[in-house]
Structures are given as C-alpha cells and as structure tokens.
Amino acid sequence: MTEALKIGIAGLGTVGAGVIKLLQANAAHVAARANRPIVVTAVSARDRHRERGIDLGGFAWVDNAPDLAARADVDAVVELIGGSDGPALALARATLGAGKSFVTANKAMIAHHAMELAERAEAMNAALKFEAAVAGGIPVIKGMREGLAANAISQVAGILNGTSNYILSVMEREGAAFAKVLADAQALGYAEADPTFDVDGIDAAHKLSILASLAFGARPLFEGVTTAGIREILAADIDYARVLGYRIKLVGAARLVDGKLLQRVHPCLVPMAHPLAHVMDSTNAVLAEGNFVGRVLFEGRGAGEGPTASAVVADLIDIARGEFGPPLAMPVSALMPLEAADPLAPSERVYIRLTVADRPGVLAEVTAILRDFAVSVESVIQRGAAPEGGVYFVLTTHRTPEGGAWRAQPDQRPRQYAGPAAHDANPGELICRSQGRPTSRRPACSTAFWCSRWSA
Ligand SMILES: NC(=O)c1ccc[n+]([C@@H]2O[C@H](COP(=O)([O-])OP(=O)(O)OC[C@H]3O[C@@H](n4cnc5c(N)ncnc54)[C@H](OP(=O)(O)O)[C@@H]3O)[C@@H](O)[C@H]2O)c1
Numbered sequence: 352m353t354e355a356l357k358i359g360i361a362g363l364g365t366v367g368a369g370v371i372k373l374l375q376a377n378a379a380h381v382a383a384r385a386n387r388p389i390v391v392t393a394v395s396a397r398d399r400h401r402e403r404g405i406d407l408g409g410f411a412w413v414d415n416a417p418d419l420a421a422r423a424d425v426d427a428v429v430e431l432i433g434g435s436d437g438p439a440l441a442l443a444r445a446t447l448g449a450g451k452s453f454v455t456a457n458k459a460m461i462a463h464h465a466m467e468l469a470e471r472a473e474a475m476n477a478a479l480k481f482e483a484a485v486a487g488g489i490p491v492i493k494g495m496r497e498g499l500a501a502n503a504i505s506q507v508a509g510i511l512n513g514t515s516n517y518i519l520s521v522m523e524r525e526g527a528a529f530a531k532v533l534a535d536a537q538a539l540g541y542a543e544a545d546p547t548f549d550v551d552g553i554d555a556a557h558k559l560s561i562l563a564s565l566a567f568g569a570r571p572l573f574e575g576v577t578t579a580g581i582r583e584i585l586a587a588d589i590d591y592a593r594v595l596g597y598r599i600k601l602v603g604a605a606r607l608v609d610g611k612l613l614q615r616v617h618p619c620l621v622p623m624a625h626p627l628a629h630v631m632d633s634t635n636a637v638l639a640e641g642n643f644v645g646r647v648l649f650e651g652r653g654a655g656e657g658p659t660a661s662a663v664v665a666d667l668i669d670i671a672r673g674e675f676g677p678p679l680a681m682p683v684s685a686l687m688p689l690e691a692a693d694p695l696a697p698s699e700r701v702y703i704r705l706t707v708a709d710r711p712g713v714l715a716e717v718t719a720i721l722r723d724f725a726v727s728v729e730s731v732i733q734r735g736a737a738p739e740g741g742v743y744f745v746l747t748t749h750r751t752p753e754g755g756a757w758r759a760q761p762d763q764r765p766r767q768y769a770g771p772a773a774h775d776a777n778p779g780e781l782i783c784r785s786q787g788r789p790t791s792r793r794p795a796c797s798t799a800f801w802c803s804r805w806s807a
Contacts, residue, residue: 355388356671359419361442362431363396363403366456366483369660370429371405381664385671389664392424420445427452427478427670429663435459447471447479452675454666456483456659459548462557462573465564466686469678479678480666485558486511486635488658489651490665495565495639496680502641504566508604511558511616513633513653514542514549515581515601520631523589523598529582541633551580552616555603563605563614565680566639568687575691576603576614583800584618588704591732591745592620595702597804598628611692618802620702620747625805626650698750700729700804705744706737714744726751747804 360367374381374389382388393411395418413419416438419428428446430453432439439460446453447468455461461468461481472479482492486509495507510516514536521532533550536542548554556576564571581601592599597620605614621628626648630636635653640646652658669675679686707713714733721728727749735743 353387355390356385356667357390357392357424357426358429358667359393359395359413359422359425359427360391360429360431361395361413361416361419361438362433363394363401363405363407364431365656366659366663367394367396367429367431368403368405369656370431370663373657373660373664377664381668385668387671389667389671393419393422395419417441417445420449420451425451427454427667429667430455430457430460431663433457433459435463440464443468443479444471447475447477450475450477452478452480452670454478454480454663454670456481456663458484458554458557458561462560462571465561465571465679466683469683472678473683478666478670478675480669480675481561481678482666483659483662485561486637486649486651487513487653487655488661489635489637489649489653490662491562491637491649492565493665494637494647494649495562496676499566499639499641499644499647500680502643505640505642506604506606507559507562507566507637507639508602508627509559509562509637509649510600510627510630510635511555511562511603511637511653512549512552512601513635514546515552515555516630516635517541517633518550519581519584519589519599519601522584522586523593526586526590528586529584550582552578552601552603555601555616556614559603559605559614559616562603562637563612564686566605567607567612567689568681568685569612569689570686571679572612572614572689572691575612576616577694578615579617579802581618584802585704585800587735587743588702588745588800591704591743592702593623594732595620595730595747596623597621597702598623599802600627600630602627602805607689608692608697610689612689613692613694613697615694620802620804622805627805700750700806701748701801702804703746703748703799703801705746705799706739706741707744709736709742717744717746721746721748750806 391410393413394407395413395416399412419425430439430442439457443453461484468479485491518532556578560571560573560576584599589599599618600621602619603616627636636650638648729747729749732745737743
C-alpha cells in the first residue's frame with residue numbers, strides 16, 4: 352500500500368462528525384478500496400470545546416478553516432460547513448488554488464460557484480468532488496457522470512428534498528395541515544428553524560441545477576430554475592389527488608425545450624403507478640431517461656449523518672486512487688452555455704383547486720372562462736366546505752395550449768412563476784394565456800392553488 356491520503360475537515364456538525372466516525376469504523380475497508388489509508392490530520396469548526404461524540408485528540412485544530420489548505424499535513428480538504436459563500440467558498444478557493452483536492456457536501460456553493468471552482472480545479476489538475484451535495488447517500492453524481500455517460504439524457508427528475516417529502520408524507524398519513532406538520536418536524540429536529548430552503552424548493556433547485564448540468568453537458572444555471580414550494584398545499588389537495596389517482600410530490604425536473612434548458616421545482620401530481628409516487632418520508636429519488644439505457648431510478652436516503660458521510664468518503668476513495676475527471680463530467684470549456692427555457696412554454700396538464708362562493712352559477716362561470724381560453728377540463732370534484740367559507744371546486748385539465756399557464760391569485764404565486772402580465776393582476780382573477788398573451792377574468796373565487804400533473 353502507498354502512503355496515506357491525509358485530509359483536513361472543516362465543519363464537524365452532522366456530516367463532519369459522520370465522516371470521522373465512518374473513517375474510523377471502516378478504516379481497513381476504506382484503505383483496501385482506496386489502496387491506501389485515508390487519515391484525518393487536521394480539523395476546523397467554530398467551537399473547539401463543543402462535545403461532538405468523537406475524539407478529536409489526534410487531530411490538529413485549526414481556528415480559521417481556509418488555513419487548512421496551506422498545511423503540509425493536508426493533501427485534500429473536506430468542506431462540511433455549508434453556505435454558498437463565506438468560509439466554505441474561501442476554503443474551496445484556497446484549497447484548489449494550492450493545487451489540492453477538495454470534497455464538499457455543499458449544494459448551495461456548487462450551484463452558485465461550480466464554474467469558477469471547476470475551472471480552478473482543472474487548471475490545477477486537482478479534484479473537485481461533490482457526491483454528497485445531491486441526494487445524500489445516493490450515488491447519483493457518479494451515476495450521471497459515469498454510469499450514464501454514454502447516453503443522451505432526455506430528462507432528469509426527482510424528489511430531491513427529504514424535509515418537504517417528509518412533510519407531504521405526514522400530511523397524507525395524518526390529514527394534518529402543512530403548518531402543524533412543519534412545526535412538529537421542527538420540534539423533532541427533522542426540519543430547520545428556518546425552513547425556507549427546504550419547503551420553498553430552493554434546496555431542491557440547487558440540486559437540480561447540478562444534476563441538469565451533468566445530464567445535459569451544460570453550464571449550471573441555478574438562476575434559471577423556476578421554483579414553487581409546498582406551503583400552499585392543503586391536506587384536502589392530497590386527498591383530492593388520491594381520489595384522482597395521484598400523490599402530490601415536490602418534484603425537480605429538467606429537460607431541453609427547443610435547445611433551451613427547462614428546470615423547474617414544483618408541486619406535481621404524480622400518478623400512483625409512477626415510481627416517484629412511492630418515494631415517502633425523507634427518502635430521495637432521481638429518475639433519468641437515457642436514449643440507450645431507458646429509465647433509471649436511483650433511490651435511497653438523501654440526508655443524515657451516515658448516508659452523507661458515505662458519499663463524502665466515496666469521493667475521498669476516488670481521490671486516493673487518483674481517479675477523477677473533470678468536475679462537471681466535461682471540461683468547463685466544452686460545457687454548453689444554455690439559456691433558460693420559458694417555464695410557461697410547454698403545454699401542461701394541471702390540477703386546480705378553487706374556493707368559490709356557495710351560490711348557483713359559480714361553477715358555470717369558472718368553466719365558461721376555461722372554455723373561452725380553450726382549456727379542456729378532464730375531471731371535476733365539487734366536494735367539501737372550505738374552512739374560510741365557500742366550497743372547494745377542484746378540476747384537472749387536459750394538456751392546455753399555451754402551456755396551461757393559467758392560474759389564480761398570481762400575487763400569491765412564488766415570484767418565479769409570475770409572468771410579466773401577472774404582476775398587475777388582482778387576487779381572485781383567473782389568468783389564462785391566449786395566443787401568448789395572458790388575459791384575466793374574475794369569477795367569484797377567493798383562493799386558489801394549482802400545480803402540474805406529471806405528463807412524461
Ligand atoms: N445534514 C445532512 O444530512 C446533509 C446532507 C447533505 C448535504 N449536507 C451539507 O453538508 C454541509 C454540512 O451540513 P451539516 O448538517 O453537517 O451542518 P451542521 O451540523 O450545521 O454543521 C456545520 C459545521 O460547520 C461548522 N462551522 C460553521 N461556521 C464555521 C466556520 N466559519 N469555520 C469552520 N467551521 C464552521 C460548525 O461548527 P460548530 O460545530 O463549532 O458550530 C459545524 O461543526 C452543508 O453544506 C449541508 O448542506 C448536509
């Protein structure tokens with residue numbers, strides 16, 4: 352066996368502690384796979400005296416994380432601090448600038464800075480690895496970069512955020528409201544005190560932009576991901592979806608549309624028979640369609656100490672073996688600079704829940720508006736009083752022309768979905784696209800929620 356790979360770890364929280372535990376518990380196994388031992392020599396975190404359930408006695412302590420990069424006893428650095436910029440980015444730049452290899456679980460940083468960091472890594476012939484950044488323990492980065500490398504990928508889609516999938520699963524099982532399930536999950540430590548990134552789809556958008564880059568040989572385009580989260584979903588929506596034969600999931604999906612990159616994270620009604628409908632609780636899954644391999648599904652635990660450490664150490668084993676290629680699967684210079692596709696452009700089948708006044712003629716008003724805009728209704732459910740007054744009116748549409756891009760209460764939509772004409776619309780309006788121009792009419796509906804139905 353050759354000399355050990357000496358690593359420095361910055362961040363000793365859930366994942367950092369997990370990596371140290373794994374390297375200790377599986378030391379012989381890892382050394383056999385890597386053909387050399389992998390040893391931790393130096394660590395950094397904020398609080399030197401915090402109890403972490405691991406013995407740090409044998410490691411040098413470094414107060415300023417970026418200083419790990421210059422140490423003679425560090426060959427490769429593992430960044431497990433988090434955050435798209437700040438100390439994590441400073442450490443990445445310092446490590447790659449020193450020509451040393453860099454491993455991270457930090458999807459936010461990779462989503463925002465992949466191009467710059469990959470360029471640095473390539474220039475210095477150093478590794479930049481981030482298996483743990485997408486879907487935790489599932490080897491989906493390796494799967495996309497290597498396993499599916501021979502295929503033209505037509506679509507990559509998945510359930511990329513365990514917290515939101517857990518919340519939707521509990522809402523379904525218990526018939527409970529989003530706010531209650533979120534509060535319980537926070538009390539149990541399953542959700543962050545600030546859940547924005549998870550429940551509003553931003554975390555999934557970070558991961559999707561990384562996957563899409565690998566799938567389509569394109570520069571990562573995080574700014575091009577349109578995002579809608581799960582806050583507006585009611586337990587009643589989950590129940591209506593079930594009656595219609597679907598389960599509501601927060602799906603991240605990317606594909607090419609007329610040579611542009613369509614990337615969306617949004618609630619989606621997934622048919623019960625589809626494999627993504629069966630991904631429950633905090634499990635993640637990624638589905639890719641290749642032109643020779645067909646459909647491939649990766650599924651497993653997308654977060655947590657063990658799964659995430661497993662992915663980090665897999666990257667270290669590759670580095671110890673000297674097996675690493677361009678970080679984004681192709682040299683940065685060969686990545687396509689794709690533009691973002693208009694998220695409203697593709698035709699879609701949608702699910703709509705309206706709260707309408709409980710008086711004769713309202714349903715006819717709604718369906719008349721749909722008729723006028725050539726939106727063809729597939730099914731209708733009118734059942735159940737809404738707690739805020741009125742009744743729920745639920746319908747699903749066939750594929751609609753002009754992207755099915757009609758919606759109600761656009762001022763409450765996440766900003767990314769609001770088309771230019773939606774900004775001056777009023778609450779309660781239904782917005783339809785007609786010949787590419789959004790047009791609105793106002794029936795007696797007070798609130799509304801709409802989302803796509805899976806159509807691949
Ligand atoms: N948790 C998961 O399941 C999971 C899954 C996939 C990816 N990730 C990613 O992995 C990364 C780490 O996540 P985590 O859950 O392990 O976070 P965490 O438990 O909050 O731990 C963060 C660690 O970073 C340290 N830290 C903060 N600021 C620092 C600084 N300026 N210099 C040095 N250390 C600093 C903290 O030090 P103290 O302990 O002293 O406060 C802590 O040890 C994030 O990028 C996250 O997105 C996490």
